[in-house]
Amino acid sequence: MTETLLDIAMMHSDALVGRAREGDKNAQGKLVQLWYKRIYNFSYKFFFDHDMAMEVSQKTFISMHKNMEGLQEVNRFRSWLYTIAVNYCREELRKKKTRRSISLHDLRPGESEESYRWEASSSRSENPEKQLRQSELSDLLQQCLMELSDEQREVVIMKEYEGLKFREIAEALQISENTVKSRMYYGLDGLKKILESKNITKETIGYEL
Amino acid sequence: MNYKPDESTLIAYLYDELDAKEVEKVQEYLNRNPEVLKKLLGLNEVKNVLSHAGDQEVIAPPIFMDSTSHASRFWQSGYFKTVMSIAASILFLLVAARLIGPEISYSGGELRISFSGNKKIEKPIEQVVTPLVSPDEVQNMINASLIKNNEQISSEWENNNKKLQASLRRNLSNNSEKIDELMKVASQASQDQVRTFVASLQQDNLQLMKDYMQLSAKDQKTYVESLLMDFSKYLQEQRKQDLVLFQTRMSSIEKNTDQFKQETEQILANIISNPEGALKRVNNY
Numbered sequence A: 001m002t003e004t005l006l007d008i009a010m011m012h013s014d015a016l017v018g019r020a021r022e023g024d025k026n027a028q029g030k031l032v033q034l035w036y037k038r039i040y041n042f043s044y045k046f047f048f049d050h051d052m053a054m055e056v057s058q059k060t061f062i063s064m065h066k067n068m069e070g071l072q073e074v075n076r077f078r079s080w081l082y083t084i085a086v087n088y089c090r091e092e093l094r095k096k097k098t099r100r101s102i103s104l105h106d107l108r109p110g111e112s113e114e115s116y117r118w119e120a121s122s123s124r125s126e127n128p129e130k131q132l133r134q135s136e137l138s139d140l141l142q143q144c145l146m147e148l149s150d151e152q153r154e155v156v157i158m159k160e161y162e163g164l165k166f167r168e169i170a171e172a173l174q175i176s177e178n179t180v181k182s183r184m185y186y187g188l189d190g191l192k193k194i195l196e197s198k199n200i201t202k203e204t205i206g207y208e209l
Numbered sequence B: 001m002n003y004k005p006d007e008s009t010l011i012a013y014l015y016d017e018l019d020a021k022e023v024e025k026v027q028e029y030l031n032r033n034p035e036v037l038k039k040l041l042g043l044n045e046v047k048n049v050l051s052h053a054g055d056q057e058v059i060a061p062p063i064f065m066d067s068t069s070h071a072s073r074f075w076q077s078g079y080f081k082t083v084m085s086i087a088a089s090i091l092f093l094l095v096a097a098r099l100i101g102p103e104i105s106y107s108g109g110e111l112r113i114s115f116s117g118n119k120k121i122e123k124p125i126e127q128v129v130t131p132l133v134s135p136d137e138v139q140n141m142i143n144a145s146l147i148k149n150n151e152q153i154s155s156e157w158e159n160n161n162k163k164l165q166a167s168l169r170r171n172l173s174n175n176s177e178k179i180d181e182l183m184k185v186a187s188q189a190s191q192d193q194v195r196t197f198v199a200s201l202q203q204d205n206l207q208l209m210k211d212y213m214q215l216s217a218k219d220q221k222t223y224v225e226s227l228l229m230d231f232s233k234y235l236q237e238q239r240k241q242d243l244v245l246f247q248t249r250m251s252s253i254e255k256n257t258d259q260f261k262q263e264t265e266q267i268l269a270n271i272i273s274n275p276e277g278a279l280k281r282v283n284n285y
Helices: A005-011 A014-021 A025-047 A050-070 A074-099 A128-146 A150-161 A166-173 A177-197 A202-208 B007-014 B020-032 B034-050 B078-100 B135-188 B191-273 B275-284
Strands: B102-107 B110-115
Touching: A014 A025, A014 A050, A014 A074, A025 A050, A025 A074, A025 A150, A050 A074, A074 A150, A074 A166, A128 A150, A128 A177, A128 B191, A150 A166, A150 A177, A150 B034, A166 A177, A177 B007, A177 B034, A202 B034, B007 B020, B007 B034, B020 B034, B191 B275
Parallel strands: none
Antiparallel strands: B102 B110
């Protein structure tokens, strides 16, 4: 995966975190700008729902703003932020299970909601056909992810898409590193079976794109 | 060498999170166990496939943080609210009790709740029922009815049996007569009749073949027609898809323009909300 300027900035945000912890509002605002996309994407992949991902992202950053002073170590900011996000994801999941309602966005995820599509900025110069196929493939892979258990899904997303180390995931989920690795192993194994059942392989993807 | 890495070690190896010593050990183990290597390669392929699900683009909303923290008031605290709600409920009950005037009494294992005054409840009067028929008489009546019923059933059964036997005999005699007649007709059939029968069979077959050929020719015609129809449909579909593609590109351009507008608005909003920072940046240039 190629690193963008944003990724590099995120990796070297210790000074910013330090200032934010001391109450610098400007630094806190910059942290939000840096990490918003990551937390949104983590939540989106967890729920496959734009509205819930927005909800969790906003709650996470409000909580970050309130509890920034309680952050013990600056270099643990990343796992600390994901701990907050995971907790809100679990809370939303519990609410969703008790509500048992279907959002209109769930009926055709990624298509019915036009309001946030304008936000797609990276694909400006891409071929529209390729863009369409990429979006369909993303949705398909997302559906496969949704078939995993919640525990396996959160580990797979954190490792595969958020690029956290196993140690950081263990810190964020407050479990042992071996449990994280075990969940990852069985999560990937489960995904392999799901992908095979849907006939999604490296070859079929190459043909599609 | 009986080293066997567990799943945790294998997954750490897959994500390159093992130290050099451990990596060497795992590699040796994988060289000796091709089935484990195959499994690991399968997981690696899943990783590759998963990497095709890209990120959703989203722009962080502008954040306005309130620097002045408001201390929560005493009457806004949860405990105060709980106590007040209990007090309000009790007050409501007292007022309701005053207005309705309920009376609650307990005497002789009986709890009475009444509103506005005590009313006496009259007990229902029990009626003594004297039986009209004795048990022996009832038993006799049942026995008599059973005997009568049994007699009726046995007489009906005998009648039915007789009728069944008679009908069987009649059918047997009829069938044997018919078979005799058929045998007589079959023996009387001449050689000419057989020939005509065979000739008619041949004619029927000829007709069948003709019909079949005509039908297959018709089928081929319809097949070619449908082929042409499908081809024209394909052309139409192709045209439609081209149009959709064109439309997607147009909408993509439209969205990009909108987004550019939105981003510009955000930048402007930032400049407006923080003019000093913007001025500094301009001065730096």
